[in-house]
Amino acid sequence: MQKNKFGFWSIVLLGINAIIGSGIFLLPNKAYALAGSFSLVVILFDALLAMSLALCFAEASGRFQRNGGPYIYARAAFGNFVGFEVGFMKAAISIIAWAAMANGFATALTAVVPAMKDPFYKDLVIIALMGSLGLINILGVQLSKVINNIVTVGKLLPLVIFIAIGIFYMNGANFTPLLPSGETAADFSFGAAALLIFYAFTGFEAIAEAAEDMDDPKRNIPRAIVVVMLLVSAFYFLIMTVSIGVLGPDLAETKTPIATAAAVFLGTGGGLLVTAGTLVSIGGINLASSFLTPRVIVAIADDHMLPPIFSRYNRFHTPYVAILFATLVGILIALSGSFTTLAAISVVSRFAQYVPTCLAILVLRRRDPEHPSTLPVPFGPVIPVIAVLVSLWLLVQADLHKILFGLGGLLIAVPFYFLMRKQYLQR
Template identity: 75%
Template sequence: MVREKFGFWSIVLLGINAIIGSGIFLLPNKAYALSGSYSLLVILFDAFLAISLALCFAELSGLFTRNGGPYIYAKAAFGNFIGFEVGFMKAAISIIAWAAMSNGFATALAAIYPEAGIPFVKNFIIVLLMGSLGLMNIFGVKLSKAVNNLVTVGKLLPLVLFIAAGLFCLQGNNLEFGTAAAAAEEFSFGAAALLIFYAFTGFEAIAEAAEDMENPKKNLPRAIVMVMLVVSVFYFLIQTVSIGVLGAGLSETKTPIATAAAYIFGPVGLALVTAGTLVSIGGINMASSFLTPRVIVAIADDKMLPPVLSRYSRWGTPYVAIIFSTVVGILIALSGSFTTLAAISVVSRFAQYLPSCLAVLVLRRRHPEAPSSLQAPFGPLFPVVSIAVSIWLLLQADIDKIIFGLGGLAVGIPFYFLMKKQYLSKQGGNEQDNDEGVPVESTAGR
C-alpha cells in the first residue's frame, strides 16, 4: 500500500503544533516575574537563538531522508557511540516532553473544571489523553495529518484574535523598561531566558519523521525556517499584549493569556482563550505522540535498540514504538508536575542541540561535495553562535536541573554497550558502521 505523507504546508502546521503549546499559555507570567518588561527582550533573545538553531537543523535536514533527526546527524558526524547517546537522550526527552504536555493539559483543564485538579481525576485524564493519542497514531498517518492540521488552525485562531484586539488595548506605561526591575520579584535575564526558551523548543522534532514527509530534503529545511519565524512573531506579540494589558498584574495570574483576554473581551474572551489553550495543549500532545516514536524507530533500525521497536503495523505505523512511548510517557506523567518535567525537558534538549550544531561544521568540512539543499548563511556564524549561546543558557540552570536533565547521557552508556555486544554476536563479531560519517546520498558507492 502507498503510505500517506505530509506535504509542505502540513509539515509547517505540524512544526507549529509541535512548538506552540502550554509554554506560551502558561509561562509569560513567570518570565515577567523574573524580568518585568525586559521579558520582551528575553523573547527576542530566545527567538534569535531558536532561529540560529533552526538554521543548523534546516541545513542538516537537507542532507538526510531517514527518520531520527538529531540522532542521524550526530551519528553521521561523530560515529555510533555519540549518535546513540544523542538518540537515547532525544527519545527520553521526547517522552518526558510529552509527559509534561499531558500534565499541562490536565492543569489547564482544572482552571475551568476544578475537579480535574483532584489527583485521581487528573491521572485519569492523563491516561485517557495519552492512550487515545497513541491508539490514533497506530491507525495511520492520514488520520494524524488531518487531525493535526485541524487542531493547529484551531489553536492559532484565538491567538490571532487575542493579538489583533489586544494591540488596541495596550497601556504604554506598562511597557516601560525602566520599571521592569521593580516589577520583577528578582530580576534575572538569564533565568527568564532559560525558562521562556522552553516555549521555543520542539522545532527539531519534525525532522525525526523525515520518512513520513514528501520530498524531505527540499521541504523540511524550508518548513523549519518558516515555522520558527512564524512562532517568534507570535510569541513577541503575545507577550507584548499580555504586558500592555495587565502590567504588573501579569506576574500574579496563573493563566496570563486567559486573564488578559477577559480584560479585553470580558467573559466571552476568557472562555474563547481558555478553549484555545486546551486545544493548543491538546494539539502539542498530538504532535508529540506522532513524533516521539519515530526517533525510537530510527535507533532500533540501526540495531542500537531492540529491533522489535521498529515493527510496523498494516497501516504503515511503528506500532510497537508507539505503544512503548505511550506507556512510558504515562508512567512519567503520573510521577511529576508540569513545572518539574518542563525544567528537565528544556535542559535535556541541549544534549541534542550542541552535537547537531557541531555536526554542521563537521559535515561541511568532511563532505563539501554534498551540500545541503538549504545551507545556513554567513559560513560558520550561526553554528558557532548557537553553540556559544546554548552553553551560556545551559549554565543558567540550577545544578540539580542539569544533573537530572543530562543524567540520561550516563544512563545510556550501558545500554549502548549491551546492544552493541548483542548486535556483534549476531554479525559474527564484525562491526559495521551503518552509514557512519556519510550523508545518506553518499553511501551508494561504499
C-alpha cells in the same frame, strides 16, 4: 503511500503544534516578573538563538531523508557512540515531555471541570488521552495528519484573535520603565529570564524526526523549519507585547496571563475562549508528541542499536511496536504526577541535541563537500559556532540540580550502548 505523507504546509502545522503548547499561555507573567518590559528584548534574544539553532537543523535535515533528527546527524558526524547518546536522550526526553504534557492537560482541565481534581479522574483522563493518541497513530499517518491540521488551526485561532483585538487596548505607559525598578530590580537576571523564555521555543528539533512520513523531506523540512520559527517568534513577541500593554504591572500577579488580558477587552467570553484555546493547545502538543516520539525509537532500532522489534510496521505502515512502547511508558511516567520536575529539566536536556547538531554541521561540511544541504546555513561557520557558544552560556544559567537531572541521561545511556552494541550492532 505518497498521498498519505505530510506535505509542506502540513509539516509547518506539525512544527507549530510541536512548539506552541502550554508555555505561551503561562509564560508572560513569569517572564514579566523576572524582567519587566525588558522581557520583550529577552524574547528577541531567544528568538535569534532559536532561529540560529533551527538553521543548523535545517541544513542537517537537508542532507538526510530518514527518521531520527538529531540522532541521525550526530551519528553521521561523530559515530555510533555519540549518536546513541543523543538518540537515547532524545527518545527518553520525548517520552518524558509527552508524559508531562498529558499530565498538564489533565491539570488544565480542572479549571473547567473541578471534579477532575480527584486523582482517580485525573488518572483516567491521562490514560484516555495518551491511549487514544497512541491508537490514532497506529491507525495511520493520514488520520494523524488530518487531526494535527485541525488542532493546530484551533489552537492558533484564539491567539490570533487575542493579538488582533488586543493591540487596540494597549496602554503605552505600561511599557515604562523598560528595566525592572524598585524591589524587583535586585531579582533581575537576563540569563535566568532567557533560560525561562527559551522553554517556549523548544520543540522545533522534532520536525525532522518523522522525515520518512513526509513528502520530499530533503526539500520541505528545511524550508518548513525556517517558516515555523519565523511564525512562532512573531506570535510570541506580539503576545507578550499585548499582555504587557493591556495588564502592565498586574501581569506579574496573574497565573493565567493571556486569559486575564483577554477578559479585559473581550469580557468573560474572551477569557473562556482563551481557556478553551489552552486546552486545545496542550492537547495539540500531546498529539504532535505522540506522532514524533516513536519515530526516534524506530530510527535507533533501524541502525541495530535497539532490539529490531521496534522497527516493525503494521499494515497501516506505522511503527506500532514503538508507538505502543512510547505510549505505555509515557502513561506510567505521567501517572507518577511529577509534572513540575519533568517540565523544569526539559529545557536543559534539549541542549544534548542542539549542541551536537550544530557541531555536526561543521564536520559534515568538511567531510562531504560534494553533497551540500538543500538549505545551507549562511555565513559559513559563524552561525553554528555562535549557536554553540550561546547555548553553552544559557545552559550554565540553570542551577546544578537541573543540569544534573537534565543531562544525567547521558551517563545512564552508556551501559545501554555497550549492551546493544554487543547484542545487535556487531552482528
